Amino acid sequence: MLLENKVAVIHGGGGSIGAAAARVFAREGARLFLAGRSLPRLEAAASVARAEGADVSVAVVDAMDQAAVDRHVDEVADAAGRIDISLNTVGFDHVQGLPIAETSLEDYLHPVVGYLQTNFVTAKAVSRHMIAQRSGVILTVSTPGARLTGRGLLGNAAQSAGLEGFSRALAGELGPVGVRVVCVRPHAMSDALATSYTGEMFGRTAAAGGIPMDEWLAGLVGMTLLGRLPVLDEVAEYLAFVASDRARSITGAIANLSAGALVD
Numbered sequence: 155m156l157l158e159n160k161v162a163v164i165h166g167g168g169g170s171i172g173a174a175a176a177r178v179f180a181r182e183g184a185r186l187f188l189a190g191r192s193l194p195r196l197e198a199a200a201s202v203a204r205a206e207g208a209d210v211s212v213a214v215v216d217a218m219d220q221a222a223v224d225r226h227v228d229e230v231a232d233a234a235g236r237i238d239i240s241l242n243t244v245g246f247d248h249v250q251g252l253p254i255a256e257t258s259l260e261d262y263l264h265p266v267v268g269y270l271q272t273n274f275v276t277a278k279a280v281s282r283h284m285i286a287q288r289s290g291v292i293l294t295v296s297t298p299g300a301r302l303t304g305r306g307l308l309g310n311a312a313q314s315a316g317l318e319g320f321s322r323a324l325a326g327e328l329g330p331v332g333v334r335v336v337c338v339r340p341h342a343m344s345d346a347l348a349t350s351y352t353g354e355m356f357g358r359t360a361a362a363g364g365i366p367m368d369e370w371l372a373g374l375v376g377m378t379l380l381g382r383l384p385v386l387d388e389v390a391e392y393l394a395f396v397a398s399d400r401a402r403s404i405t406g407a408i409a410n411l412s413a414g415a416l417v418d
């Protein structure tokens with residue numbers, strides 16, 4: 155198994171990508187600590203992961219709060235003896251689809267501050283342990299907005315590009331002590347729409363463009379080389395691989411899971 159004896163903390167562990175990753179990490183032998191905002195979603199993700207045979211603990215932790223995340227991560231390290239994998243899949247609704255003239259400064263900054271804050275907070279908390287043990291991998295999740303252009307992407311573009319820059323810089327800082335940092339950039343996943351904040355957000359974006367959601371999604375598909383969007387399980391499988399020792403030479407990378415909507 156890819157992650158046998160690995161200890162993984164997933165912030166946003168009850169969310170769409172978080173829960174999908176929890177299931178695959180569990181199948182691959184990891185011991186899991188799922189943290190997030192809503193207990194019922196965490197419990198649902200934990201029960202699926204337990205069905206794969208994993209030891210899973212859940213905790214309600216605000217991933218924006220440095221003191222709370224530090225405390226939780228310290229408890230995980232005490233309980234498990236180490237932290238091998240940290241995955242931040244925190245996500246929240248924000249404004250997309252509007253031109254600059256109709257975007258308030260507050261709406262622009264909301265994703266920029268929020269995503270950069272939570273990823274700083276969780277990376278800072280786990281890096282204290284990973285530096286001490288001289289190993290570990292920190293995984294972040296950005297969006298194609300980091301490289302796309304067009305109307306309505308300002309906040310999303312700034313947060314995604316910022317998070318990719320953050321991940322690259324952190325990889326440079328932590329590489330010398332044996333800690334890897336990898337950012338994964340999936341395209342929109344249509345099988346996440348029912349559970350993800352993206353369902354509502356993309357719905358509003360489509361409505362702002364005056365088209366139904368399925369037509370808007372078809373437009374995204376049309377921009378990919380593969381003629382399809384990625385699905386949650388593919389992203390989860392990639393996260394498990396990149397978290398594993400088989401990917402031990404991958405750091406400072408931005409993994410392009412856009413189905414060819416973007417080429418490097």
Ligand SMILES: NC(=O)c1ccc[n+]([C@@H]2O[C@H](COP(=O)([O-])OP(=O)(O)OC[C@H]3O[C@@H](n4cnc5c(N)ncnc54)[C@H](OP(=O)(O)O)[C@@H]3O)[C@@H](O)[C@H]2O)c1
Nearest residue numbers: 166168169170171190191192216217244245342343350351
């Ligand atoms: N879905 C996509 O198509 C897609 C594509 C590319 C990139 N991404 C990125 O992937 C990440 C996760 O997206 P997702 O689709 O999995 O979102 P999701 O299904 O809405 O899950 C996000 C999770 O984050 C939790 N959360 C929000 N604020 C939190 C906080 N302050 N503290 C702790 N947990 C918090 C939410 O808690 P609640 O359960 O209480 O809501 C939810 O469980 C985001 O960074 C997003 O930009 C998503």
